[in-house]
Amino acid sequence: MRGEGRALRAVVAAVLLGGFVLPIIAGFAQTGRAAFGVLPAIGANEWSLAPWIKLMGLPGFSTSLRLTLVTGIGSTVLALILATGFAALMHSRLATTRRLLTPLLAAPHAALAIGLAFLLAPSGWIARILSPGLTGWDRPPGLATVNDGWGLALIVGLLIKEVPFLLLVIGSALGQLPVREQLAAGRALGYGRGMVWAKVILPQVYPLIRLPIFIVLAFALSVVDMAIILGPSNPPTLAVAIVRWFSAPDIALILPASAAALLQAAVVAGAVALWIGAEKLARWVGLWWLRRGGRGLASGPGLMLAGGAVFGLLALGLLALASLVVWSFAWRWSFPQALPESWSLKGWMTPGNGWGRALKASLVIGLATTLASLTLAIAWLEGEDRARRGRAGWAQALIYLPLLVPQIGFLYGLNVLFLAIGISGGMLAVIWAQMLFVFPYVMIALSDPWRALDRQHLRAAAALGAPPWRRLVAVKLPMLVRPLMVAAAIGFAVSIAQYLPTLFMGAGRIATLTTEAVTLASGSDRRVVGVYAVLQAGLPFLAYGAALLVPGLVYRNRRGLQGGAG
Amino acid sequence: MRPLLIAALSLGVAAPALADWQQTLDTARGQTVYWNAWGGDARTNAFIAWVGAQTEAKYGVKIEQVKLTDTATAVTQVISEKAAGKDAGGSVDMIWINGPNFLSMKEQGLLHGPFAGDLPNAKYLDLGPDAAASVDFTVPVEGYSSAWRLARFVFTYDSAVVMEHPKDMAGFLAYAQANPGRVTHPDVSNFMGATFLKQALVELAPDRTALQAPVTDAAFATATAPLWEWYDALRPLMWREGKTFPENQSVQQQMLNDGEVDFGVSFDPASAAGAIAEGLLPDTAWVFVPQGGSIGNISFVAIPYNAANREGAEVVANFLLDPATQAHQQNIDVLGSFSVLDPSKLNADQTALFAALPSSPALPKLEDLGPTLLEPHASWMTKLVDAWGERYTK
Numbered sequence: 001m002r003g004e005g006r007a008l009r010a011v012v013a014a015v016l017l018g019g020f021v022l023p024i025i026a027g028f029a030q031t032g033r034a035a036f037g038v039l040p041a042i043g044a045n046e047w048s049l050a051p052w053i054k055l056m057g058l059p060g061f062s063t064s065l066r067l068t069l070v071t072g073i074g075s076t077v078l079a080l081i082l083a084t085g086f087a088a089l090m091h092s093r094l095a096t097t098r099r100l101l102t103p104l105l106a107a108p109h110a111a112l113a114i115g116l117a118f119l120l121a122p123s124g125w126i127a128r129i130l131s132p133g134l135t136g137w138d139r140p141p142g143l144a145t146v147n148d149g150w151g152l153a154l155i156v157g158l159l160i161k162e163v164p165f166l167l168l169v170i171g172s173a174l175g176q177l178p179v180r181e182q183l184a185a186g187r188a189l190g191y192g193r194g195m196v197w198a199k200v201i202l203p204q205v206y207p208l209i210r211l212p213i214f215i216v217l218a219f220a221l222s223v224v225d226m227a228i229i230l231g232p233s234n235p236p237t238l239a240v241a242i243v244r245w246f247s248a249p250d251i252a253l254i255l256p257a258s259a260a261a262l263l264q265a266a267v268v269a270g271a272v273a274l275w276i277g278a279e280k281l282a283r284w285v286g287l288w289w290l291r292r293g294g295r296g297l298a299s300g301p302g303l304m305l306a307g308g309a310v311f312g313l314l315a316l317g318l319l320a321l322a323s324l325v326v327w328s329f330a331w332r333w334s335f336p337q338a339l340p341e342s343w344s345l346k347g348w349m350t351p352g353n354g355w356g357r358a359l360k361a362s363l364v365i366g367l368a369t370t371l372a373s374l375t376l377a378i379a380w381l382e383g384e385d386r387a388r389r390g391r392a393g394w395a396q397a398l399i400y401l402p403l404l405v406p407q408i409g410f411l412y413g414l415n416v417l418f419l420a421i422g423i424s425g426g427m428l429a430v431i432w433a434q435m436l437f438v439f440p441y442v443m444i445a446l447s448d449p450w451r452a453l454d455r456q457h458l459r460a461a462a463a464l465g466a467p468p469w470r471r472l473v474a475v476k477l478p479m480l481v482r483p484l485m486v487a488a489a490i491g492f493a494v495s496i497a498q499y500l501p502t503l504f505m506g507a508g509r510i511a512t513l514t515t516e517a518v519t520l521a522s523g524s525d526r527r528v529v530g531v532y533a534v535l536q537a538g539l540p541f542l543a544y545g546a547a548l549l550v551p552g553l554v555y556r557n558r559r560g561l562q563g564g565a566g
Numbered sequence: 567m568r569p570l571l572i573a574a575l576s577l578g579v580a581a582p583a584l585a586d587w588q589q590t591l592d593t594a595r596g597q598t599v600y601w602n603a604w605g606g607d608a609r610t611n612a613f614i615a616w617v618g619a620q621t622e623a624k625y626g627v628k629i630e631q632v633k634l635t636d637t638a639t640a641v642t643q644v645i646s647e648k649a650a651g652k653d654a655g656g657s658v659d660m661i662w663i664n665g666p667n668f669l670s671m672k673e674q675g676l677l678h679g680p681f682a683g684d685l686p687n688a689k690y691l692d693l694g695p696d697a698a699a700s701v702d703f704t705v706p707v708e709g710y711s712s713a714w715r716l717a718r719f720v721f722t723y724d725s726a727v728v729m730e731h732p733k734d735m736a737g738f739l740a741y742a743q744a745n746p747g748r749v750t751h752p753d754v755s756n757f758m759g760a761t762f763l764k765q766a767l768v769e770l771a772p773d774r775t776a777l778q779a780p781v782t783d784a785a786f787a788t789a790t791a792p793l794w795e796w797y798d799a800l801r802p803l804m805w806r807e808g809k810t811f812p813e814n815q816s817v818q819q820q821m822l823n824d825g826e827v828d829f830g831v832s833f834d835p836a837s838a839a840g841a842i843a844e845g846l847l848p849d850t851a852w853v854f855v856p857q858g859g860s861i862g863n864i865s866f867v868a869i870p871y872n873a874a875n876r877e878g879a880e881v882v883a884n885f886l887l888d889p890a891t892q893a894h895q896q897n898i899d900v901l902g903s904f905s906v907l908d909p910s911k912l913n914a915d916q917t918a919l920f921a922a923l924p925s926s927p928a929l930p931k932l933e934d935l936g937p938t939l940l941e942p943h944a945s946w947m948t949k950l951v952d953a954w955g956e957r958y959t960k
Binding site (some may be wrong): 030039040041042043058059060063121122123139140142144147148149228232233234235244246247248249250251254331332334335342344412415416417419420503507508509511515516518519520525526527528 | 600602605606608630632633634635636638639640641642643645646647648649650651652657658665666667669670674727746747753755805806809810811812813816820821823824825826844845846848948952955956958959960
């Protein structure tokens with residue numbers, strides 16, 4: 001049986017290597033060649049450092065780099081502080097807050113950013129509600145509340161997406177710890193609530209959420225769509241600048257753009273290394289701090305502040321989404337009206353030449369990607385079970401590689417590779433490319449519940465003579481319906497939100513809700529953007545809804561499983 | 567004025583042979599043309615969908631619009647295909663293209679052609695060799711792209727808010743001094759942002775004719791000195807002190823609609839009328855052109871060298887030049903962009919099509935648009951954008 005497990009693992013590893021890792025390496029190889037001066041298609045044939053020298057000299061390069069570091073690292077640190085603070089305050093009610101988080105987790109970054117930009121702008125919803133009555137503004141003030149030079153609006157936008165994500169992973173990590181007992185013990189020893197949290201619970205939670213933190217960090221450093229909508233434009237963050245250089249009319253800029261794409265990858269690697277260094281330092285300081293034994297009774301206000309900030313962020317995020325719903329039914333809505341002056345269903349009335357087809361493409365791609373990723377994930381986890389082995393570090397790195405390297409670094413090269421084998425521009429290429437990003441998230445969602453499964457049931461089934469295959473289908477999978485559904489919903493949401501992979505691999509021919517929404521966001525019609533954004537956020541929301549409902553139906557005659565298996 | 571604006575499409579190309587055209591039509595039947603076009607304008611998208619329905623009914627040629635956020639995406643795609651050795655059966659059949667993108671593709675041999683002069687409907691175009699716009703940004707198109715709509719640089723504003731608009735580009739400085747923070751332009755990495763600078767360059771340059779030749783360092787220094795002086799004074803008075811800019815003209819139009827700034831820019835004289843009809847600008851929106859005229863050019867479509875459906879693309883390019891199509895396109899309820907055809911080459915029935923079009927108070931008449939200024943040579947735009955970046959992107 002161990003042999004069989006090893007075989008299964010080998011098959012899955014081969015699929016991962018061939019399907020995920022090799023294309024990424026090949027993509028980087030193409031980008032790397034161009035970064036050092038070789039791109040025969042535009043007549044560049046000489047190996048040289050010229051692209052790098054050119055890159056250093058491009059206007060705004062150092063500011064772009066600084067902006068990227070400040071917004072990327074700053075938002076991640078803040079998100080971690082806020083999420084852990086909030087979890088300390090609300091851990092017993094995290095399950096109920098999760099319902100509040102769902103729309104924010106489901107809403108794609110671009111949709112949320114568009115809504116948030118409208119909410120915060122000097123002419124935005126908040127200003128419209130307060131004006132002219134409270135503010136005296138009859139025309140919008142000249143305040144830089146979005147696209148500010150510091151990237152603060154971008155940081156807020158990132159926080160609204162990252163804090164809920166971290167709360168989700170903290171919630172599932174807490175599920176594996178005896179939190180209540182430890183808190184009670186800590187309080188009995190005279191520690192303040194925040195202190196027990198910081199000194200006892202957090203050190204146990206942190207290793208479980210370390211990888212998601214790296215993913216958040218990598219994402220925040222390389223985000224494009226949100227940075228275009230909320231960030232400064234002159235110069236923009238490095239990732240946005242790279243996209244601009246790749247698409248500049250001057251074709252020769254592809255070379256420094258490729259160099260910058262490699263640099264972007266190095267920035268992410270450097271930031272992760274820096275983070276790991278900071279972890280070491282924190283561990284050293286933390287141990288000293290623990291041994292000092294301070295009871296920290298006054299930690300309450302800090303927690304309240306973090307809690308308040310998180311509620312503020314959640315409120316901003318939900319209002320931003322609500323503003324898009326309102327816009328999708330609006331006709332004219334000008335400053336300083338708090339609500340549209342005239343309403344219209346026009347945006348929703350023309351599914352034929354617009355959102356109908358994009359909706360269908362999104363559904364097909366989303367379902368196919370999710371199903372394939374889920375199958376692969378089950379095969380991987382089952383392989384681990386049968387081989388009775390935990391996950392090796394290299395395997396872990398392999399799975400999450402696509403989330404840790406910036407998309408822009410290899411997508412261009414990957415497209416050239418797909419073109420060479422002749423599958424670019426089709427559904428298959430898009431599904432394949434999206435799986436690179438969907439599979440890791442499915443693994444994140446499924447791994448812990450899978451390992452936490454009570455092995456006694458499996459032993460009982462084995463004792464009754466059920467072969468491994470039957471134990472999987474008849475025992476494991478039914479018991480894991482809830483986490484399977486959650487993993488599927490997360491995978492589906494990730495698929496719906498993919499922008500660059502769909503654009504590059506679909507050769508622009510595959511129009512999904514997200515590619516259309518981002519394209520339209522470059523136009524000015526918030527009403528049409530509203531329709532797409534509502535659908536774009538609505539589909540994953542339905543998927544999450546199904547993830548909550550289906551287990552109830554499946555378990556309707558198994559009361560023991562209706563609780564918190566997920 | 568109009569004939570001056572009309573593109574002559576090819577130099578030295580023989581008259582279309584009808585038998586060849588029949589062969590093109592036969593091959594094109596059943597093809598689907600992937601037309602890569604900027605997708606940020608709902609009216610243009612709807613017009614392209616209409617064209618597709620027409621060509622499918624008439625010639626059996628379908629159109630799929632590949633909606634781009636930036637034309638260069640299509641250029642990059644063709645380069646990727648060339649890098650992958652895919653010299654036939656490419657995924658881009660037709661691109662809405664202008665200026666530097668066209669120059670790049672033409673120089674890199676990435677375009678199919680010459681084809682434009684062979685289109686039957688090319689006979690409605692002014693093909694005069696010294697016609698002012700026989701060229702795209704002074705680069706001879708030589709039959710490698712075909713005209714489809716007329717563009718003129720205009721400003722939009724809300725006549726209920728702005729009582730007296732600037733008369734010319736120099737006037738924007740006085741306006742900004744009286745109304746700080748109310749003037750902006752699209753980011754210069756965007757085509758329209760660069761056009762704002764070019765309009766100022768053309769107006770302020772000591773010698774306009776120098777702009778028609780490929781740029782040199784000396785000529786650039788002389789021609790741009792007054793421009794930078796003007797811009798250095800204007801920039802601190804712009805929206806957000808000129809430190810950040812709207813991504814493109816649509817975003818700027820939204821800011822105009824929101825009341826954050828006082829002016830929008832457009833390459834479409836009908837844009838205000840169109841935006842009012844779409845509910846995107848108040849009823850009081852209006853357009854104006856700087857006193858001495860404004861930059862004008864023609865939008866072209868080009869076909870990549872490796873296009874899979876080249877014949878279908880030619881059929882579509884030809885259909886776009888049909889007088890009935892051009893009249894439909896000029897209809898304010900459809901697109902409202904002016905025809906590229908030479909009125910003197912149309913017969914009475916065709917002329918009547920244009921005369922019967924509805925009008926709108928926000929739609930300027932041709933004579934209100936003033937003279938058309940020539941685009942500087944494409945090399946100027948590239949250098950201008952670079953120089954702006956070096957001066958103001960810190």
